[in-house]
Amino acid sequence: MDQQHILILVLAATAMLVTYKVTNSINPQDADNVIPTGYKKTQSRGDNSVNTGDVCGSAATSPNVSDNLQKILEKKYSRFLYCHICEEFIKLINIHITSNSTFQYFRAPAVVLCSRVSQLAGFGHSICNGIIDTYGPTILYVADQLILDPQTTCRELSFCVPKLISNQQSSKFHRFTQDKPQIQLDYPMSPEMTSKGDKPTKTLSVLQISDIHVDKFYKPGSPSNCDIYLCCHEDVNGTKPAGYYGEYSCDLPWWTVDVLVDSIKQIEPPPDFIIYTGDSPPHDIWKESWKGQLATDRDVIDFLNDRFDGINIYPTLGNHESFPANLYYSPLPDYQQLNRLSLHLWKKLFPLPKDQKTNIKEAAYYTALVKPGLRILSFNTNYGYTFNFYALLNWKNPTRDAQRIFMEKTLAKAKTNGEKVIIIGHIPPGDVPNTFDDYGQFYTNLVTKYSDVIVLQLFGHTHSDQYEMILPDPTEPKASGVVFIAPSVTTFTGQNPAYRIYHLDPVTFVAVDYDQYYLNITKANANHNPVVEKLYSAKEEYQLKDLGPQSFLDLSIRFRSNETLFQRYLRNMYAGSGANSDCDTGCKDITICETLSSSVTSWLTCVSGLNL
CATH class of the missing domain: 3.60.21 (Purple Acid Phosphatase; chain A, domain 2)
Structure with a gap:
């Protein structure tokens, strides 16, 4: 199962939910419509914070990924769909920290971001207040101690496809993984795979x-098909009554x-x-x-x-x-x-x-x-x-x-x-x-x-x-x-x-x-x-x-x-x-x-x- 999605604020939020549920993909071009007016200009940081590139050791150059491979990776790991949106959010975070504003000042546009991304991803916006209040302060706490380069940070947090390995190295890898149904691996069994002396007949069971x-809030008969990522609760809207023993969306x-x-x-x-x-x-x-x-x-x-x-x-x-x-x-x-x-x-x-x-x-x-x-x-x-x-x-x-x-x-x-x-x-x-x-x-x-x-x-x-x-x-x-x-x-x-x-x-x-x-x-x-x-x-x-x-x-x-x-x-x-x-x-x-x-x-x- 692909594990969690989007980043910073909404990413830390809407992302937490999109990963778990198959949703409609977000077009990267939609990112410009997600970021509220007035937050699109990137501002520099003049403090003594640590650069994420130094901490993470990641290259900030664009990954050399073919269009077809990019689509396959986005389908397999849907969080890669949010690369551009992630980078825009990092810019927004930098603006917030540069202006030294409080979380309460930033909360309103953050909730707007969450609502817009959540709706694009196929969810309602009812959970956004709770999500932003939960994750927002932590994200700002971390960001305040780092210089967040958008490309580096989003790649390190795996919202963007990483830069691929050289063809020479990857080709060497694939030589031993091609179709070889009768392959014989020519090296000895690890020492621990061989028993010593007489062994008891009963194995250990682990x-x-x-x-x-x-x-504990699972409710049989409540909607199992709902507009948020965890269903089967009495307070959600949707269809398909939940069975007594469980549902795949819950x-x-x-x-x-x-x-x-x-x-x-x-x-x-x-x-x-x-x-x-x-x-x-x-x-x-x-x-x-x-x-x-x-x-x-x-x-x-x-x-x-x-x-x-x-x-x-x-x-x-x-x-x-x-x-x-x-x-x-x-x-x-x-x-x-x-x-x-x-x-x-x-x-x-x-x-x-x-x-x-x-x-x-x-x-x-x-x-x-x-x-x-x-x-x-x-x-x-x-x-x-x-x-x-x-x-x-x-x-x-x-x-x-x-x-x-x-x-x-x-x-x-x-x-x-x-x-x-x-x-x-x-x-x-x-x-x-x-x-x-x-x-x-x-x-x-x-x-x-x-x-x-x-x-x-x-x-x-x-x-x-x-x-x-x-x-x-x-x-x-x-x-x-x-x-x-x-x-x-x-x-x-x-x-x-x-x-x-x-x-x-x-x-x-x-x-x-x-x-x-x-x-x-x-x-x-x-x-x-x-x-x-x-x-x-x-x-x-x-x-x-x-x-x-x-x-x-x-x-x-x-x-x-x-x-x-x-x-x-x-x-x-x-x-x-x-x-x-x-x-x-x-x-x-x-x-x-x-x-x-x-x-x-x-x-x-x-x-x-x-x-x-």
């Missing part, structure tokens, strides 16, 4: 739950989450431990408050703790746990409060080592021993998220670098102690165009360095069933890891509710298979009888030798020539809902590039060589 997004009610949990408890054997990869609150971002967000965070953790009593649950922080959603900046008191609550809640879920309490209070990351020889490393991915506008201030926030040092030291110590590590996070490193390249590059290098220690990498956030290859050199067919992205519990938008169970070798702790479960929400509503079923098992579904990185690299290559296999991947991506059944050649090529990318750079290397 449950992953992600992106619950429970909505978040899930508590009782449907309970159905899924009940089904998990019927599976034998029960999970040995559970991974929760974050995001508890719903997507009604124009109604949010700190009180509401923290209450939902608490409710979901308490619910999981109660329903899985006696089973350790290892959580990670999502981008929706905070207020406003997507924003996180540890130096500010509100986010310190979130960290303290996380500590209070998480220590109920598993035996938290005393030496990790400070890490959670500082920036919501930790490590813990699951059992002798197996360790969890949970890290805060919000530092790498392009819709966390505070991330533009990472250069002055020491906790981002402190977390990175901690991750490196944890893996190094695990290697010395002969331990294996499961890394868990919320936002996957290659979630282009929603992650900063710096995050993806750091993560790729880290996993490559400790590939013999890391046995599993579990993420969520996209709401889709996906994977990403860790390629140390995106021009060479050698993989050092595979990132598993689990589909969401929520149906928003277009997915059937789902969860996943991994089976680990009890000696090496390597994943030998996983089973994907889902609830067909359409059938549940029609039959008034929700039945959770197994959708597939990975090895059988994708004809895999094992779940190692080389097998998944081979799978990405086989997608090019095996359409049946690729269609299975598309079906599973949305847990069998059929939401993404329309995927032409350009869509297919870019989807394959997504599986081969763990950073913006590796994605660009792949996309740049497409013959589109």
Whole structure:
């Protein structure tokens, strides 16, 4: 699923909603009609702020993208449609800051902007007051500390197509990804893929739950087709009465989450431990408050703790746990409060080592021993998220670098102690165009360095069933890891509710298979009888030798020539809902590039060589 849209003020707002719902595209020429009269002249900044080009390291030159590729990318990642509008908004922000006016002075034109963009995108304007009040002050706080060059900023925040990689480099990449159905990858299996000695017959069972997004205001019979991006509320206008168990345009009610949990408890054997990869609150971002967000965070953790009593649950922080959603900046008191609550809640879920309490209070990351020889490393991915506008201030926030040092030291110590590590996070490193390249590059290098220690990498956030290859050199067919992205519990938008169970070798702790479960929400509503079923098992579904990185690299290559296999991947991506059944050649090529990318750079290397 493409993740969030437009920028600054309205972008920080209307954008937050357009990403989640298929809408009518906005013509770039319409941007001139969006910007209110009197705000179109760019003014320079004469202060000591830091330039975004210096912070982000991005080139400000225009991307060399063919017209056809531009259209394909805009269709696949609809936020690219808003490039010109983003640049105009950056100019408006600069004018506001240069004039030293207050937020209240700026609020009126910002609401007008939101209304105009929202209507162009196919939404009403009823949510704009809440959106601007929620995101406006934060955007201005960040912008006041930076010199916002329009081209650089909009490309760094992924509203504009990045500059593509040279043809020579991308051509080298595509030599090993062309149609080679019988390709043999000539390099050895990672050391951790081989068991040592006699192994027990019983595998370890690991449950992953992600992106619950429970909505306590879900109302059966309310409109599920509405003019704002989250429906099924009593106070929205629209058509098509919402079913009892859920709708694809809405978040899930508590009782449907309970159905899924009940089904998990019927599976034998029960999970040995559970991974929760974050995001508890719903997507009604124009109604949010700190009180509401923290209450939902608490409710979901308490619910999981109660329903899985006696089973350790290892959580990670999502981008929706905070207020406003997507924003996180540890130096500010509100986010310190979130960290303290996380500590209070998480220590109920598993035996938290005393030496990790400070890490959670500082920036919501930790490590813990699951059992002798197996360790969890949970890290805060919000530092790498392009819709966390505070991330533009990472250069002055020491906790981002402190977390990175901690991750490196944890893996190094695990290697010395002969331990294996499961890394868990919320936002996957290659979630282009929603992650900063710096995050993806750091993560790729880290996993490559400790590939013999890391046995599993579990993420969520996209709401889709996906994977990403860790390629140390995106021009060479050698993989050092595979990132598993689990589909969401929520149906928003277009997915059937789902969860996943991994089976680990009890000696090496390597994943030998996983089973994907889902609830067909359409059938549940029609039959008034929700039945959770197994959708597939990975090895059988994708004809895999094992779940190692080389097998998944081979799978990405086989997608090019095996359409049946690729269609299975598309079906599973949305847990069998059929939401993404329309995927032409350009869509297919870019989807394959997504599986081969763990950073913006590796994605660009792949996309740049497409013959589109």
